[in-house]
Amino acid sequence: xxxxxxxxxxxxxxxxxxxxxxxxxxxxxxxxxxxxxxxxxxxxxxxxxxxxxxxxxxxxxxxxxxxxxxxxxxxxxxxxxxxxxxxxxxxxxxxxxxxxxxxxxxxxxxxxxxxxxxxxxxxxxxxxxxxxxxxxxxxxxxxxxxxxxxxxxxxxxxxxxxxxxxxxxxxxxx
Numbered sequence: 001x002x003x004x005x006x007x008x009x010x011x012x013x014x015x016x017x018x019x020x021x022x023x024x025x026x027x028x029x030x031x032x033x034x035x036x037x038x039x040x041x042x043x044x045x046x047x048x049x050x051x052x053x054x055x056x057x058x059x060x061x062x063x064x065x066x067x068x069x070x071x072x073x074x075x076x077x078x079x080x081x082x083x084x085x086x087x088x089x090x091x092x093x094x095x096x097x098x099x100x101x102x103x104x105x106x107x108x109x110x111x112x113x114x115x116x117x118x119x120x121x122x123x124x125x126x127x128x129x130x131x132x133x134x135x136x137x138x139x140x141x142x143x144x145x146x147x148x149x150x151x152x153x154x155x156x157x158x159x160x161x162x163x164x165x166x167x168x169x170x171x172x173x174x
Contacts, residue, residue, distance in 0.1 A: 041094065046072025047139065050122070051094040053087070056080040056135060071120070076137040084111055084128030087135065091124050116142060 041051040044058060046067060056078040065074040080087075088111035096102060100115035100122065111126035123138040 044076060046070075047076070047137070049098045049100070049117075050137065051098060052078065052135070053080070053082065053090050055082065073120070073139050073141060076139065078135040078137075079132045080135070081131070082133045084126050084133055087111075087133055088113060088124075088126050091126070091135075095122070095124075118142070 042054055043051060046065065048070065057080060059077040059079060062077040063075055065072050065076065067073075082090075085107075088105070088107070091113055092102065092105060095113075095115045100117055103114040103116055103121075105111070105113045110128070111124075113124040113126075115122045115124070119142055121140050121142045123140075125134075125136040125138070127134040127136075
């Protein structure tokens with residue numbers, strides 16, 4: 001095939017493809033470019049007071065969960081197609097609604113959110129990848145701190161007069 005024929009076929013293909021892209025509804029384009037927006041919620045097993053957006057998939061092989069009665073403790077890992085900022089905002093809003101007190105939120109290369117209740121602390125980490133976003137919930141118990149053992153008093157220091165008598169220059173030794 002000759003060069004002008006290839007160029008004309010490429011032009012025809014681009015001309016036909018361009019209007020097809022413009023006729024897609026905006027929401028479908030947003031979903032392809034930015035991932036799903038959080039809509040609807042579910043409650044993970046063992047975490048009755050934590051709501052997560054539908055569209056997250058629980059990763060049991062990458063999670064470490066300890067059950068303590070009705071509530072679970074440990075590291076819960078999820079993945080989904082969400083914008084990192086939107087998922088962090090969702091968590092911030094829904095954790096407050098569920099009675100969690102926000103302690104801190106910071107965004108460096110990932111979003112870190114810290115929440116607490118009377119009996120537990122949750123550290124939420126949102127890592128946004130090129131295709132998927134990963135959510136890690138670290139749920140740990142919050143208890144009263146153990147009493148601090150009293151340390152014995154340090155031994156008394158030597159009197160300061162002896163320090164003042166040490167010569168600073170070798171000429172003073174004569």
